[in-house]
Amino acid sequence: MNVRVGVKLSEAIQTFELTRHFNSLVAVNHINLEIGKGELFSLLGPNGAGKTTTIRMLCCLLKPTSGTAQVMGYDIAEEPFKVKELIGVSPQETSISERLNCWENLSLIGEIHRLTSTETKRRSQELLERMGLIERSKDQVRKFSGGMKRRLSLIMALVHDPEVLFLDEPTLGLDPQSRRAIWEYIAQLKGKKTILLTTHYLEEADVLSDRLAIIDEGKIAVLGTPEELKKNLSDKQTMVIKVGNLTAEVMSGLRGRYAEVEQRNDELILSASELDFKEITEYLYSQGITIRSAALKQPTLDDVFIQITGKELRE
Amino acid sequence: MRFWAFGKRNLKEIYRDPLALGFLLGMPIAFIVIFSFAFGGEHASPLNISVVNEDNRSATSEAFVQCLENMENLEVNRISEKSQAEEELSTGKLSTYLVIPEGFAQQAKQEGQPVKLELVFDEADPMTAQRVEPVIRVAAAKFLQISSPLDIKLLGQGVEVKDNYINYMVPGMIVFGLMILVPTGVRIIVTDKEKGFLSRLLTTPARPWDFILGYALALVPVVAVSTMIYLGVGMGMGLSMVGNLGLAFLVFFIIGLCCIGIAMILGALFSSEAQGEPACWFFLLPMAMISGAWWPTEQMPSVLQRIAAAFPFFHAMDASRQVITGGASFTTILPDLYWLIGWTVVLFAIGIILFRRQMAS
Ligand SMILES: Nc1ncnc2c1ncn2[C@@H]1O[C@H](COP(=O)(O)OP(=O)(O)O)[C@@H](O)[C@H]1O
Ligand SMILES: [Mg+2]
Numbered sequence: 001m002n003v004r005v006g007v008k009l010s011e012a013i014q015t016f017e018l019t020r021h022f023n024s025l026v027a028v029n030h031i032n033l034e035i036g037k038g039e040l041f042s043l044l045g046p047n048g049a050g051k052t053t054t055i056r057m058l059c060c061l062l063k064p065t066s067g068t069a070q071v072m073g074y075d076i077a078e079e080p081f082k083v084k085e086l087i088g089v090s091p092q093e094t095s096i097s098e099r100l101n102c103w104e105n106l107s108l109i110g111e112i113h114r115l116t117s118t119e120t121k122r123r124s125q126e127l128l129e130r131m132g133l134i135e136r137s138k139d140q141v142r143k144f145s146g147g148m149k150r151r152l153s154l155i156m157a158l159v160h161d162p163e164v165l166f167l168d169e170p171t172l173g174l175d176p177q178s179r180r181a182i183w184e185y186i187a188q189l190k191g192k193k194t195i196l197l198t199t200h201y202l203e204e205a206d207v208l209s210d211r212l213a214i215i216d217e218g219k220i221a222v223l224g225t226p227e228e229l230k231k232n233l234s235d236k237q238t239m240v241i242k243v244g245n246l247t248a249e250v251m252s253g254l255r256g257r258y259a260e261v262e263q264r265n266d267e268l269i270l271s272a273s274e275l276d277f278k279e280i281t282e283y284l285y286s287q288g289i290t291i292r293s294a295a296l297k298q299p300t301l302d303d304v305f306i307q308i309t310g311k312e313l314r315e
Numbered sequence: 316m317r318f319w320a321f322g323k324r325n326l327k328e329i330y331r332d333p334l335a336l337g338f339l340l341g342m343p344i345a346f347i348v349i350f351s352f353a354f355g356g357e358h359a360s361p362l363n364i365s366v367v368n369e370d371n372r373s374a375t376s377e378a379f380v381q382c383l384e385n386m387e388n389l390e391v392n393r394i395s396e397k398s399q400a401e402e403e404l405s406t407g408k409l410s411t412y413l414v415i416p417e418g419f420a421q422q423a424k425q426e427g428q429p430v431k432l433e434l435v436f437d438e439a440d441p442m443t444a445q446r447v448e449p450v451i452r453v454a455a456a457k458f459l460q461i462s463s464p465l466d467i468k469l470l471g472q473g474v475e476v477k478d479n480y481i482n483y484m485v486p487g488m489i490v491f492g493l494m495i496l497v498p499t500g501v502r503i504i505v506t507d508k509e510k511g512f513l514s515r516l517l518t519t520p521a522r523p524w525d526f527i528l529g530y531a532l533a534l535v536p537v538v539a540v541s542t543m544i545y546l547g548v549g550m551g552m553g554l555s556m557v558g559n560l561g562l563a564f565l566v567f568f569i570i571g572l573c574c575i576g577i578a579m580i581l582g583a584l585f586s587s588e589a590q591g592e593p594a595c596w597f598f599l600l601p602m603a604m605i606s607g608a609w610w611p612t613e614q615m616p617s618v619l620q621r622i623a624a625a626f627p628f629f630h631a632m633d634a635s636r637q638v639i640t641g642g643a644s645f646t647t648i649l650p651d652l653y654w655l656i657g658w659t660v661v662l663f664a665i666g667i668i669l670f671r672r673q674m675a676s
Contacts (some may be wrong), residue, residue, distance in 0.1 A: 091511050
């Protein structure tokens, strides 16, 4: 590959203040990302955070309102067709030609990427077998289940052996079993291809990513490895207590002692740099509160997310 | 060749969708069959026409009246005086009569000169005149091919037009059938947009012309096959080809390309099926009406006629009727062909521009 000016060759994807407006709505707001070659990077965020819009810009489907990005050193606005030759995309909607079978869908992608038909067939065979679609490969796709379509969509992104892979919510709406099968496959690709994956499933980001960014309302809220993000949070402890008869007095008493006190239905959530399990439960007893359960929580990405965005991720 | 691969895919999507294909082919076929049964052939009662010959009983006009008399489903009743015909019309005995005005023979002899005929009808019953009019036109077109009156009889007997109504109706129906390619093409494109398939392909190195050629290419065999089917059904119902079949096919083929071009444009403009298809019909049905798909356009206000003549459909119907019922030659229909080819080129150019713009959103 040619060395292009101003490009660090280790970076597969770089965005520079990438921004997209839809009328007055700012869907993607000055995003700067650097994704290394062979890295699996996740964009994690709730619906409407701007994940798909970011991917669409990187795939040259959508023009940025301002800012730009490079994929393997090619600018998305200036050399879109160079970019398109290097990427494979599995869009959020499993867009497949419904009245074609698997082979026909894959050979279309192969021909568009100017693969020879033997090459396309060989790769299709391999991928269809690996993803467990080979038995149904001659059926029209419209008869497939959602999970099968997702798998074929992934194969269509891979059949031409792209250097960079964009996977927009690759397991959206799947049952846990199908989801795990796709995770396993994506995990096998790690290190071989640069992958940008979007998801609103925390577990997915946690299990698969080398690094991840939490995106909310078009902005990157935090970025790091899953471990880093969790560790940053662990200088703070959280305790969740299920209680029976909480009073306003007790709440204000607690607020005086601990940094964060929150009540959700019958759950009391306390956070502070240090929490003493015994001290808290004894205080509640002394106030005549019934405790049904109480636990100190290990920080999860969920907590990271709530802490950073003030929202829960689950739909 | 990317567009070829994409075209193959589109063709598969079309012929593997039996419902859409049935609608595409079924509607015009049903129309041809129903209209033939209703208004044409042995099934329908013969038309009565009274003729007043004011052209001093010239040999030419006399031959023309005989030509009318030779028509199978036309009963000709000669009336010698125009005043008598006028009276019978006003008393309701007649609903329409044809006047061969003075100078008919003169006009018929000079090539390129417009030949005037008058069809007088009772305004309370315009339908009869509407049925008679195409029959007269067919007869006149056939008759005026030959300038010398001696040859007329030979032609009149040699070419046997079984059913003039069907000869008039079928070309209009075929053009209408090809117009249905517009919503068909729009549906394919817009569905690809809605389902995100087009977006997926737009992330590949395919270019704008790959898309437009791929969509257009898939519809070309549909044009050819459906035209053949419509012609076959028409012939089954009694269509008799006077002119050159290949020439008629050429006209249908070009209007088919035109319709594909329109589908590309509307497909680029609309992004949901719920908008796209109704929009097509909103444009196509009035177009079919004013262009003469179902009835002659001569009685329409001249404004409408001029609007119709600006669009390609009128020219396709006009040219194909001239070929099928009047035996017109390539040079005769050349002005119509210019219109058709011009429109096709313009429509495809606009289509490509719109597709390019879409790709760079
Ligand atoms: N084509 C569009 N027109 C208008 N608004 C859009 C369009 N696409 C996305 N949006 C808006 O941009 C925001 C981000 O959307 P999206 O990138 O799809 O989020 P995500 O993929 O994270 O769920 C949302 O508020 C969405 O409604
Ligand atoms: Mg999305």
